Amino acid sequence: MDAQRYIDEVLPIALECGNEMLEEHWTYQQDGARPHIHYLSQKWCIDHFPSFISKDRWPPNSPDWCPFDCSLWNELAKLMNWKKITTKGLLIQEIKHSVKKIEKEKIENSVNDFTKRLRIIKETGGEYVR
Known part of the structure; x- marks a missing residue:
């Protein structure tokens, strides 16, 4: 996928979904994929996203620096009762309810993994960690 196709086909859908779910109270963030970092994609995002x-402002191609743990997001998604979510308020309520059900051990593992990555990044002087 090139930058123009990304701008034409992906970004408008991301904008529509974000606005539909969160109105104007959200931030769009990408990774360092070529279509994402192209100057036209960056300009489109600056001009359109809230x-x-x-x-x-974010290290390119760096999952090491990323505090988001997809396994925790996946765990949260599995614990949520998606059928009862019909409004933004119910979504927020269900997130608050479901996040309390994530096993403490899974959260501790996520925090420990991120701490290890930060330690390695410090030891390597900020270089990419494999």
Whole structure:
């Protein structure tokens, strides 16, 4: 996928979904994929999203620096009762309810993994960690 196709086909859908779910109270963030960092994609995001973290404010291609743990998001999604969510308020309520059901051990593992990655990044002087 090139930058123009990304702008034409992906970004408008991301904008529509974000606005539909969260109105104007959200931030769009990408990784360092080529279509994401292209100057036209960056400009489109700055011009359209309510808030946007540009490629210059987030380390490119760096899952090591990313505090988001997809396994925790996946765990949360599995615990949620999606059938009862019909409004933004119910979504927030269900997230608050379901996040309390995530096993403490899974949260501790996520925190420990991120702490290890930060330690390695410090030891390597900020270089990419494999």
